Amino acid sequence: MTTTVDSSKPGRTMIRLENLRKEYPKEPKPAVDDLTLEIPEGEIVILVGPSGCGKTTTMKMINRIIEPTSGRIIVDDKDVTHEDPDQLRRRIGYVIQQIGLFPHQTIAENIATVPKLLGWDAKRIDARIDELLETVSMSPATYRNRYPKQLSGGQRQRVGVARALSGDPAVMLMDEPFGAIDPITRDRLQNEFLRLQAEVRKTIVFVTHDIDEAIKMGDRIAILQEGSRIAQYDTPEQILTAPASDFVADFIGAGASLKRLNLSRVRDIELTQWPTVDRSADGAAVLEALRTSDKGCALVLDEQRRPCRWVSATDAHRADGRALDEIGLPPDAVVEPQATLNDALNELITANYSVAIVVDAAGVYQGIVDIDHINEAIRGMRTAARAKARAGLAEEAADPLVKGDST
Amino acid sequence: MTLWEFLGRRYDDMLEAGLQHIVLVGVSVLLATVIGVALGVATYHTERPRELALAVTGSFLTIPSFALFVLLIPPLGIGFPPVVVALTMYGLLPVVRNTITGLREVDPAIVESAQGMGLSRAQRLTRIELPLAWPVIVTGVRVTALILVGIATIGAVVDGPGYGEFIFDGLARVGSPVAINLVLAGMIGVIIVALLFDTAFNLIGKLTTSRGVR
Numbered sequence: 001m002t003t004t005v006d007s008s009k010p011g012r013t014m015i016r017l018e019n020l021r022k023e024y025p026k027e028p029k030p031a032v033d034d035l036t037l038e039i040p041e042g043e044i045v046i047l048v049g050p051s052g053c054g055k056t057t058t059m060k061m062i063n064r065i066i067e068p069t070s071g072r073i074i075v076d077d078k079d080v081t082h083e084d085p086d087q088l089r090r091r092i093g094y095v096i097q098q099i100g101l102f103p104h105q106t107i108a109e110n111i112a113t114v115p116k117l118l119g120w121d122a123k124r125i126d127a128r129i130d131e132l133l134e135t136v137s138m139s140p141a142t143y144r145n146r147y148p149k150q151l152s153g154g155q156r157q158r159v160g161v162a163r164a165l166s167g168d169p170a171v172m173l174m175d176e177p178f179g180a181i182d183p184i185t186r187d188r189l190q191n192e193f194l195r196l197q198a199e200v201r202k203t204i205v206f207v208t209h210d211i212d213e214a215i216k217m218g219d220r221i222a223i224l225q226e227g228s229r230i231a232q233y234d235t236p237e238q239i240l241t242a243p244a245s246d247f248v249a250d251f252i253g254a255g256a257s258l259k260r261l262n263l264s265r266v267r268d269i270e271l272t273q274w275p276t277v278d279r280s281a282d283g284a285a286v287l288e289a290l291r292t293s294d295k296g297c298a299l300v301l302d303e304q305r306r307p308c309r310w311v312s313a314t315d316a317h318r319a320d321g322r323a324l325d326e327i328g329l330p331p332d333a334v335v336e337p338q339a340t341l342n343d344a345l346n347e348l349i350t351a352n353y354s355v356a357i358v359v360d361a362a363g364v365y366q367g368i369v370d371i372d373h374i375n376e377a378i379r380g381m382r383t384a385a386r387a388k389a390r391a392g393l394a395e396e397a398a399d400p401l402v403k404g405d406s407t
Numbered sequence: 408m409t410l411w412e413f414l415g416r417r418y419d420d421m422l423e424a425g426l427q428h429i430v431l432v433g434v435s436v437l438l439a440t441v442i443g444v445a446l447g448v449a450t451y452h453t454e455r456p457r458e459l460a461l462a463v464t465g466s467f468l469t470i471p472s473f474a475l476f477v478l479l480i481p482p483l484g485i486g487f488p489p490v491v492v493a494l495t496m497y498g499l500l501p502v503v504r505n506t507i508t509g510l511r512e513v514d515p516a517i518v519e520s521a522q523g524m525g526l527s528r529a530q531r532l533t534r535i536e537l538p539l540a541w542p543v544i545v546t547g548v549r550v551t552a553l554i555l556v557g558i559a560t561i562g563a564v565v566d567g568p569g570y571g572e573f574i575f576d577g578l579a580r581v582g583s584p585v586a587i588n589l590v591l592a593g594m595i596g597v598i599i600v601a602l603l604f605d606t607a608f609n610l611i612g613k614l615t616t617s618r619g620v621r
Binding site for chain 2: 063065085086087088089090092094096097098099100101102103104105106113114117147148149163173
């Protein structure tokens with residue numbers, strides 16, 4: 001029942017909004033002003049922008065909770081602008097910030113809503129409920145017959161996602177789905193959701209006002225200005241390194257370079273080697289190792305080559321015959337290769353010797369990351385993105401569908 | 408003759424009047440509920456019709472009951488029919504008002520998520536909005552029942568059934584020793600019927616409300 005990854009058709013357009021416009025009577029400016037946007041299959045596309053920019057209105061026109069004044073909506077190669085909206089909505093998953101679980105129904109009944117509307121038989125619905133609860137890491141035996149009020153905020157959010165997935169829709173619309181959740185739980189749910197998306201590969205339109213969430217969750221980000229006009233529609237990397245306009249740069253805000261560090265991982269960069277000595281060695285060995293390097297301290301490794309101590313030249317002089325793992329300082333700031341550069345930076349800033357030690361999953365020393373790495377990575381990304389942006393401009397000039405202030 | 412002896416002697420009459428009283432109020436409450444919920448559902452969405460429904464059903468309550476019963480004699484005669492019609496009219500306001508309040512108190516996010524999942528307007532109403540408004544509606548019906556148990560006694564003026572007969576009998580014999588007993592017996596009967604209705608609706612409310620919203 002789960003959609004499998006279909007890599008044969010990469011980049012196929014799943015949703016196409018054509019000259020979409022929404023005007024409200026008594027309001028001088030349209031809420032959505034002539035928006036054209038293509039959303040590729042299997043990607044998470046984030047609509048992000050300041051409040052009142054029309055991002056939610058845009059999303060709600062896709063399942064026609066809000067009817068467009070003019071323009072066309074094409075989903076899966078079919079013009080759905082005038083299709084029966086109820087039929088359309090049963091094929092599109094929908095998650096809103098308040099989740100909106102039905103409080104008078106059990107979790108199982110909530111999840112069964114769309115499958116029932118689609119006329120599935122009871123056995124299939126039952127199996128689907130269990131499958132989905134397990135997908136969102138909730139034990140079916142425990143939660144099936146509970147009511148929403150018996151769940152925590154994070155659990156309700158999970159059930160909301162499970163309910164939206166119940167009819168196995170190809171498309172999901174999510175309106176600030178993690179907005180009402182405490183920061184720690186939000187981070188966990190975002191990670192869970194990304195892991196889930198890697199399996200199910202839905203086409204997702206995701207609305208948020210939080211640029212950090214957009215960068216984390218999006219395969220592509222559309223930054224919207226008033227009237228839902230596209231200021232930039234691109235990958236997070238491109239948007240961070242080559243903002244298309246002052247509006248985009250302002251919206252990303254200060255710290256774009258820091259945000260960009262969330263996009264690359266320790267395993268992607270070349271690590272620096274550091275003077276190391278074995279635990280069984282003595283102070284003289286440390287001094288010897290330091291003589292041939294410009295560093296002020298050596299990293300002591302145990303028999304399995306796991307970091308166990310920092311020992312400086314001063315420490316080594318004062319060793320007085322004590323073992324190396326009894327002098328110096330404990331090895332703080334240890335990161336694994338899948339950590340982001342942002343994580344590494346966080347660690348090394350507070351570390352004793354301003355470096356983060358990289359170890360593999362077994363804890364074996366691999367190398368270190370220092371501030372020079374971070375600088376270099378930022379410079380590298382900027383150069384790459386600028387080059388890509390220049391190449392992209394030429395393409396866009398030939399493609400009238402991507403409108404925006406990209407000059 | 409003490410009240411106690413009186414009740415013992417008129418036991419059969421008391422029981423019969425009680426049953427009539429219950430049937431009369433029961434039928435009226437049922438009609439008021441059906442009409443009132445329908446009115447509430449039809450008007451809760453838009454302001455003008457909503458205000459109108461509340462104003463009209465509210466104005467019924469200002470008509471003196473004595474007058475209304477008498478006014479209904481020409482079209483409906485005497486006995487059961489005019490009393491049921493009058494009681495239904497009196498019972499509408501609490502039902503309509505609570506239906507409107509209950510439906511309007513349903514969290515819009517819940518209704519929107521239902522709409523987003525493809526439930527039609529009618530499905531949203533019957534599966535989501537009415538079940539969620541139900542506890543409030545039942546409370547309105549309960550209030551209606553209590554009001555009608557009292558007003559039903561006055562129906563005796565047009566020969567309506569129930570404990571009103573006792574009270575009007577007593578009224579006709581003011582001065583005689585039996586008068587006070589008749590009025591007291593009618594009053595006790597009304598109180599018992601009121602308690603029965605209250606208990607019944609309390610129970611119905613509990614049994615028909617989902618555990619998830621209790």
